[in-house]
Structures are given as C-alpha cells and as structure tokens.
Amino acid sequence: MARMTTASEYALKRSKRKQFFKNYGIVLLFLGPFIFFFLLFCVYPLFYGIVMSLMRYNIADPSKNEWRGFSYFQTLLSNSNSIYNTEFWYSMKNTALFAVILVPLAILVPLAIAVLVNSKPRGYKVFRALIYFPSILPVSASGVIFISLFGTNFGYINQWLGQTIGWLDQTTTAWFVIILLCLWGGWGGNFIILSAGLKNVDKSLYEAASVDGCTGIRRMFAVTLPAIKPQLIVCLFTTIIGYFGLYGQVYVLTNGGPANPDTGVGTTATIMWYLQSLMNSGQYDIYGMVSAMGLTLGVFIGCITGIQLFLTRERKSGTKLARAFAAYKAEKAEKASEPVPAVREEANGNE
Amino acid sequence: MKKGKIITKIIAVGLAAAFTAGIAAGCGSGSNNVQDDLKFDEFGDPVFENVDLKVWSIVGDPDDVYLEKVNKMFNDYYRENGLQAKITPIVNGDFYQQVANTITTDPRNAPDVIIIHSERLSGLAANNVIVPMSEYFEAAKTEFDPDAYLDNVMGECYYQNKLYGVPLDVHAGVWFVRSDILEKNGLEKPTTLTEFVEVCNALVEKYEAGTLWHREMNKTNEAACVWTQSKTFGDNYYPVVMSKDGGIEQGWIPQTAVFQNGGKLTDEKGYPAWNTKGLEDVMTMFRNWQTGQGDFKGTPYKGAFVSGKDDVNTVWSKLASGEAVFSCEGPWWIEQRLNEYEDILGDLPDDGNKTYAPLDIMNMSKLYALDENAEYAGEIYGVGHCFSICRTVTSKTKRVAAALYAKFMTENAVDYMQGGHLPACKAILESQQYKEKPFYDRYLKEFGDPENFVMLGNTPHYSAVYEGLKNVYSDIFNSNFKDRTVAQIIKSRYDYAVNFIKASEGL
Numbered sequence: 107m108a109r110m111t112t113a114s115e116y117a118l119k120r121s122k123r124k125q126f127f128k129n130y131g132i133v134l135l136f137l138g139p140f141i142f143f144f145l146l147f148c149v150y151p152l153f154y155g156i157v158m159s160l161m162r163y164n165i166a167d168p169s170k171n172e173w174r175g176f177s178y179f180q181t182l183l184s185n186s187n188s189i190y191n192t193e194f195w196y197s198m199k200n201t202a203l204f205a206v207i208l209v210p211l212a213i214l215v216p217l218a219i220a221v222l223v224n225s226k227p228r229g230y231k232v233f234r235a236l237i238y239f240p241s242i243l244p245v246s247a248s249g250v251i252f253i254s255l256f257g258t259n260f261g262y263i264n265q266w267l268g269q270t271i272g273w274l275d276q277t278t279t280a281w282f283v284i285i286l287l288c289l290w291g292g293w294g295g296n297f298i299i300l301s302a303g304l305k306n307v308d309k310s311l312y313e314a315a316s317v318d319g320c321t322g323i324r325r326m327f328a329v330t331l332p333a334i335k336p337q338l339i340v341c342l343f344t345t346i347i348g349y350f351g352l353y354g355q356v357y358v359l360t361n362g363g364p365a366n367p368d369t370g371v372g373t374t375a376t377i378m379w380y381l382q383s384l385m386n387s388g389q390y391d392i393y394g395m396v397s398a399m400g401l402t403l404g405v406f407i408g409c410i411t412g413i414q415l416f417l418t419r420e421r422k423s424g425t426k427l428a429r430a431f432a433a434y435k436a437e438k439a440e441k442a443s444e445p446v447p448a449v450r451e452e453a454n455g456n457e
Numbered sequence: 458m459k460k461g462k463i464i465t466k467i468i469a470v471g472l473a474a475a476f477t478a479g480i481a482a483g484c485g486s487g488s489n490n491v492q493d494d495l496k497f498d499e500f501g502d503p504v505f506e507n508v509d510l511k512v513w514s515i516v517g518d519p520d521d522v523y524l525e526k527v528n529k530m531f532n533d534y535y536r537e538n539g540l541q542a543k544i545t546p547i548v549n550g551d552f553y554q555q556v557a558n559t560i561t562t563d564p565r566n567a568p569d570v571i572i573i574h575s576e577r578l579s580g581l582a583a584n585n586v587i588v589p590m591s592e593y594f595e596a597a598k599t600e601f602d603p604d605a606y607l608d609n610v611m612g613e614c615y616y617q618n619k620l621y622g623v624p625l626d627v628h629a630g631v632w633f634v635r636s637d638i639l640e641k642n643g644l645e646k647p648t649t650l651t652e653f654v655e656v657c658n659a660l661v662e663k664y665e666a667g668t669l670w671h672r673e674m675n676k677t678n679e680a681a682c683v684w685t686q687s688k689t690f691g692d693n694y695y696p697v698v699m700s701k702d703g704g705i706e707q708g709w710i711p712q713t714a715v716f717q718n719g720g721k722l723t724d725e726k727g728y729p730a731w732n733t734k735g736l737e738d739v740m741t742m743f744r745n746w747q748t749g750q751g752d753f754k755g756t757p758y759k760g761a762f763v764s765g766k767d768d769v770n771t772v773w774s775k776l777a778s779g780e781a782v783f784s785c786e787g788p789w790w791i792e793q794r795l796n797e798y799e800d801i802l803g804d805l806p807d808d809g810n811k812t813y814a815p816l817d818i819m820n821m822s823k824l825y826a827l828d829e830n831a832e833y834a835g836e837i838y839g840v841g842h843c844f845s846i847c848r849t850v851t852s853k854t855k856r857v858a859a860a861l862y863a864k865f866m867t868e869n870a871v872d873y874m875q876g877g878h879l880p881a882c883k884a885i886l887e888s889q890q891y892k893e894k895p896f897y898d899r900y901l902k903e904f905g906d907p908e909n910f911v912m913l914g915n916t917p918h919y920s921a922v923y924e925g926l927k928n929v930y931s932d933i934f935n936s937n938f939k940d941r942t943v944a945q946i947i948k949s950r951y952d953y954a955v956n957f958i959k960a961s962e963g964l
Contacts, residue, residue, distance in 0.1 A: 277937070367938060391584075
C-alpha cells in the first residue's frame with residue numbers, strides 16, 4: 107500500500123518547488139529556448155553525424171545500415187589507394203591554398219578601406235554604404251554578375267578585350283575569379299568590424315604618439331593596429347572558418363571545374379563542394395563516409411583554431427616591465443643623487 | 458544547489474538525449490510490409506475506394522504538359538472506380554536524391570509511383586526504393602505482357618530477373634539542321650558520317666570563298682533575316698555547334714559513337730565497357746574537327762568544323778544567327794523550335810521569290826559510324842522513361858492501383874509522344890491513331906526506328922558508367938588537356954570509373 111503523504115511533507119515539497127522556480131525560473135525562461143534549439147539543431151545533428159560516420163549508412167533503405175566502426179576514418183587518414191582518401195585531401199589542399207591566399211587579402215583590404223573611410227573624407231557615409239553593398243547580395247546573385255563579367259562567349263570583360271578567354275575554364279583564372287568574388291562579396295563584414303574598432307581607438311593615444319614624434323605609418327603600427335587587435339582577431343577567426351566552408355561561390359562560378367582527368371573532382375573543388383557533390387552523386391550509401399569526412403574537417407578546423415588561439419593569446423609580462431622601470435628610475439636617481447621614491451610591485455598590477 | 462550545477466545538469470540531460478536520439482536515428486528500418494487490403498467486386502475486379510496515387514515525375518518542361526494529357530485520360534477513365542492520380546514534376550536535378558530521402562524520412566509524403574529514367578531503375582531496385590511489380594498485375598487479374606513492349610526498353614525494367622518498371626518511351630538527342638542554309642547553298646542533309654564531313658567541308662569552303670549564303674533567325678529585326686553572302690562571322694567559320702558542357706552532346710554523342718562502332722557501354726557485371734578503339738577513333742576525329750588538321754578517310758578537312766569554345770549558351774544562338782548549320786539538342790524542344798523558325802523565316806522569300814523550310818532535324822543514325830555498312834552503324838543510344846512503385850506504398854490495393862496506372866499510361870501514351878518521344882508500347886507504334894498525328898509526320902518519323910535504340914544496360918553503377926563517358930567527351934573539348942592523347946584521356950576516365958565503383962562497393 108502506498109504511503110500517505112503528510113500535510114507537512116506536501117507543504118515542504120511545494121515550497122521547495124516554488125523556491126526552485128523562484129530561484130531558477132528566469133534562468134530557465136531565458137536559457138530554455140536557446141538550449142532547446144541548440145540541442146535540436148547543433149548537438150543532435152552532431153551526434154547523428156558521429157553515429158553515421160561509424161556506419162555504412164544508406165539513406166534509401168535504413169535496414170541496410172551496417173556498423174563499420176572507425177574504418178572510414180582509417181580510410182581517410184591512411185588508405186591512399188582509396189579515391190575517397192585522395193579526393194578528400196585534394197579538396198582539402200585546394201581549400202587550404204585558397205584560404206592561405208584569401209584570408210590575408212580579406213583582412214588587409216577591408217582594413218585599408220576602413221582606415222581610409224575612418225579618416226572621414228567627403229561623402230564617407232556614401233562610401234561606407236557602397237563598400238558594404240556587395241555583402242547584402244546573395245552569393246547566387248553576385249555569382250551571376252561575375253558570370254556575366256567573365257563568361258567566355260558573352261562576358262563583358264571578353265567583349266571589352268575583344269577576346270574569348272575561358273576565364274572559368276582555366277584553373278588559375280578560375281581561382282582568380284573565385285577569389286575576386288569572395289573578396290568583393292565578403293569584405294563588407296570585416297570592414298564593419300574593423301571600422302567599429304577604429305572608431306573606438308582612444309584619440310589621446312594618437313595625440314601622445316604625435317607628441318612623441320610618430321609619423322603616419324608608425325602611428326598605424328604603434329597605435330592603431332594594437333588598439334584594434336581584438337577586432338583583427340575576430341576577423342581572422344571568422345574569415346578562416348568561413349572560407350574553409352567555401353561552397354556557394356565555387357558552385358555558381360565553376361561547379362568545381364575545370365576538370366581534372368586524374369580525379370573525379372575538378373581543380374577548383376573545395377572540401378565543402380566535394381562533400382556536397384558526393385551527397386548528390388546518387389550513391390545512397392555514401393553518407394557514412396561523408397559524415398566521416400565532415401568530422402575530420404571539423405577536427406582539422408578545430409586544430410587551426412587552436413593554433414590561432416595560441417598564437418594570438420594575450421601575452422602577459424607580469425611585473426617584469428614595472429621592475430625594470432623602477433630599476434631604471436633608481437639608477438637615474440642615484441646618478442642625480444636625489445632621493446628615489448620606492449616603487450611598489452602591487453601598484454603596477456599583479457598580473 | 459547552485460545555479461551553475463542546475464544548468465550543467467540540464468545541458469547534460471539534453472546532450473544525453475541528443476546522443477541517444479542520434480544513435481536511434483542511425484538504426485532506422487526500411488520496412489516493406491504490405492497490408493493485404495485488396496477487395497474484389499462480384500466480377501472479380503479489384504475495388505478501389507478513394508485511392509489517390511501520388512506520382513513524382515522526372516519529365517519536366519516542356520513535355521510534362523503532354524504527359525498530363527494522358528494522366529487526365531486515366532483520371533477520366535477511372536473516376537467512377539474511385540481511382541485518381543496526380544503527377545508532380547520534380548525537375549530540379551535532385552529527383553533521385555529527393556525520392557530516396559522522402560521515402561526514408563517522410564514516408565507519408567513520399568510518392569506512390571515514380572516516373573524515372575529507366576537506366577536508373579537498377580540502382581533504385583538495388584537500394585530497395587522500388588518494388589517488384591509482377592505480383593500486383595496478377596493480383597489485379599490483369600495480364601502484363603512484356604512482349605507488348607520494345608525489347609530494348611523492356612530489358613532495362615528488370616533487376617535480378619524481376620520486373621520493377623513499365624516502360625513509357627525511348628528518346629535520344631537529335632541534330633537540329635538549318636535546312637534553309639543547306640538548300641540555298643545546294644547541299645543536302647547528311648545521312649552518314651561521310652556525308653556529314655562532306656557537307657561541313659563544303660560549307661567551310663564556301664564561307665572562305667565568301668560565297669556561303671546564310672541568314673539570321675531574328676524575332677525583333679526582320680532586316681537581319683535577309684539572305685547574305687558576307688563573311689559576317691569573322692575569319693573562322695564553324696558549321697557545327699558542339700557544346701563542351703552541354704548535357705545533350707555529352708549524354709548522347711559518345712554513347713552513340715560506342716554503339717555505332719561495335720562497342721557496348723557496360724559489361725555483364727555492370728562495369729563500364731566503353732573504353733573501345735571505336736570511341737578513341739571518333740573522339741580523335743572530334744579533336745581534328747576543332748583544329749581542322751588531319752583528314753577523314755583520306756579527304757583532308759578544309760578547316761575546323763567546331764570552335765571548341767561552345768557552351769550551352771551558344772547552342773541556340775549560333776544556329777539562330779546562321780553561323781552554325783548543325784546544333785545538337787534534346788528532342789523535347791523540337792515542336793517549339795520548328796514553330797519559331799517557321800513563323801519567322803518560313804514565308805520570307807529570297808531574291809528569286811523562293812521560300813525555304815528553315816529548320817529540320819536528323820537523328821544520330823550512322824553519324825559516328827566509321828564503317829557505315831556495319832550492322833551496328835545505325836544504332837542510337839536511347840534513354841527511356843518508366844513507371845515504378847515505391848516501397849512506401851504499404852497498401853496492396855494501392856500497389857495494384859499503381860500497377861494498373863503504369864499499364865494504362867504506357868498503353869495510351871499517344872499524346873505524350875508530342876513532346877519528342879517514341880513509344881515503348883508496340884501497340885502504339887503500330888496504331889493508326891499514332892501515325893495520323895500531325896507530330897508524327899512532322900518530326901517523330903525523323904527519329905528513326907526505335908528498335909535501333911540501344912540502352913545503357915542494367916547496371917547499379919549508373920553514375921560511374923555514364924558520367925565517366927560524359928567526361929571523356931568534355932575532356933576532348935577541354936583546352937587544358939591538349940597535351941593528353943585521346944587514348945590517355947579515355948584510359949584515365951575509365952580507370953577512375955572502375956576505381957569509383959570498387960571504392961563504393963568497399964564502403
């Protein structure tokens with residue numbers, strides 16, 4: 107027989123519940139929706155992907171799914187006889203080379219423009235709007251603009267030049283057009299972040315630098331860049347991660363081509379394009395392998411991000427500089443035979 | 458308990474749930490259980506009560522309109538029996554992916570019947586997307602006679618000796634010909650490869666001499682439609698448009714070249730078998746057509762026939778401008794194009810007050826046969842459509858209805874042929890109704906004998922076999938591979954196709 111709950115026990119439980127909601131209700135209210143959607147759209151697909159990567163996963167007929175353990179990862183990492191291994195790393199190489207070329211450009215060009223606009227020339231607000239304009243265009247639209255420009259038979263550039271250059275048919279020129287589109291279509295985001303950073307640089311630092319005799323260039327390196335370092339780091343992170351996912355521009359402009367007869371993927375195939383092309387290949391049991399590739403890519407990007415974090419970490423000097431400064435002052439005071447005030451370490455921060 | 462601990466707990470529970478759901482989702486099931494709900498009336502016919510068939514079709518614009526006409530006939534015929542069908546064209550290129558995804562993840566919205574390319578049937582059957590059909594014809598007490606259909610297309614509807622589809626049609630890419638330019642210059646439409654080369658040589662020669670008559674098909678500028686002999690197209694004149702990336706050229710020319718020179722596309726295992734000497738010779742000829750170098754059976758080329766820079770955008774524009782006389786396209790555009798050219802140019806006379814039929818078509822028979830007298834020289838690579846039933850149809854009544862639908866649609870598809878297809882059903886081919894249709898005389902007759910169409914062959918490795926050969930064609934026109942011999946290109950594409958199949962088998 108079930109035990110009866112006493113009135114005091116009930117009251118205690120009820121008050122505990124009330125207290126719980128009083129304490130945590132607001133937290134749950136604000137955090138709940140986020141946690142729910144985060145779990146649904148980020149965590150669940152991630153675990154689903156991990157499970158898929160361990161299986162021969164058939165999207166047409168789940169009854170044919172079979173466990174494969176880590177064999178797909180093994181293939182990707184060590185079996186160079188498999189076309190999945192060679193094509194995966196070929197696409198990764200393409201993507202990495204693209205990132206190496208584009209990322210500096212995608213930060214330096216917006217930085218240069220931001221510095222120019224920050225000097226507030228006449229009509230700078232119009233410039234600011236125009237510079238950001240390409241970023242509001244969808245990739246498909248800006249891609250069509252670029253195809254109209256660089257098309258072989260009817261492209262404006264070829265018509266102006268009176269040539270029939272296959273801009274998108276040659277590997278080098280095709281990459282050039284892709285990079286141009288990425289740069290033009292993507293500089294707006296970094297421009298806005300860096301402009302905001304530049305606006306917040308303390309003006310007194312520039313005044314002090316001028317008093318110390320800094321020229322324009324020196325001021326840029328000694329004041330501006332250190333002051334906007336946090337924004338630069340944000341740009342660096344988002345740009346690298348973003349361009350490792352390069353897909354739309356390649357899809358619209360070259361669809362992975364020009365062809366490479368030695369592999370199934372073209373010479374402008376990036377890793378995201380390759381994964382997408384595998385999923386659309388009509389091979390229903392490729393999804394496990396694609397998931398393994400996606401996770402390997404994720405780990406790879408994670409490693410790059412880790413290296414970036416390490417290289418851009420806040421370097422701390424402790425009290426070393428303060429002590430050196432105190433010693434310098436003491437030495438100077440000694441030389442001048444004047445009494446020197448003691449420098450307390452804690453006054454210089456205890457970092 | 459601290460707030461942090463509570464939040465940690467919530468997140469931990471969520472993660473555990475997501476992980477469990479992830480594993481559960483990975484171990485789904487593809488059940489084929491069929492509910493035996495079939496009933497018969499007093500005459501022994503199956504009874505359908507409000508059976509609505511959802512049909513997804515790969516047949517898109519412009520021929521979906523004609524397919525819908527046949528579907529309407531079916532709906533009218535079976536309305537009182539409580540059986541109706543609704544066709545949804547899915548033509549965005551992901552058809553087969555969408556079908557597979559939907560029947561697994563959203564079976565309630567999955568199609569009951571799919572109209573597919575018959576060359577994809579083996580792959581769909583191997584992956585349990587579609588089901589064998591014979592038992593449903595038996596259950597419907599309706600005889601299904603495979604001999605009532607053309608052997609070549611019927612052959613692609615079997616997988617492991619079981620019937621998985623009912624064939625609707627067979628079709629192939631065709632050459633559009635500026636017949637007015639040929640006639641005005643005293644030339645005739647070629648019927649063999651030798652004649653094709655002769656005509657192209659004559660056109661090039663005339664252009665270089667400045668004596669080639671040509672005219673534009675221009676909707677907005679009638680003045681441009683006047684006959685001229687000027688060298689309007691610059692120093693280089695190319696009478697043939699062969700788009701390097703056009704799906705029709707890639708999808709029919711190399712395949713037909715293999716067949717017309719005694720080869721086949723697949724072997725008995727379903728692996729590619731197109732790496733033949735015949736293919737190499739024809740592809741070498743295409744290379745020569747780009748440079749104008751070399752000869753054809755001892756007759757030197759008078760110049761280049763194709764520019765090597767044509768793409769899908771120039772297929773129609775060069776034909777319309779009169780620069781090109783031959784251009785390859787899908788048969789489904791025939792009616793529109795014939796109408797367009799005839800409307801604009803049909804009644805425009807030359808100086809001698811003579812009018813010309815501006816556009817004609819020719820099939821690919823013997824156009825890539827190096828030995829025009831060989832028994833296989835007239836073969837054309839054919840692609841068919843067929844009807845299949847999806848495994849997600851769990852009601853036996855519905856499966857029977859779907860089988861009846863497939864049979865009805867294929868046996869009554871005369872109107873559908875207006876879209877540029879030849880019927881797979883022999884009864885239609887022989888019927889007066891079909892032969893009396895205006896479109897039969899106007900263009901279907903030009904397609905050739907559907908018995909001469911040869912199909913890909915039953916292979917579950919469609920992508921590797923078919924795409925590999927398409928890539929050979931593209932590579933021949935790719936300036937990046939000028940340094941590679943044709944044999945090297947074929948070998949690398951063939952090796953890749955085989956490796957691709959082996960890798961996918963080893964997954």
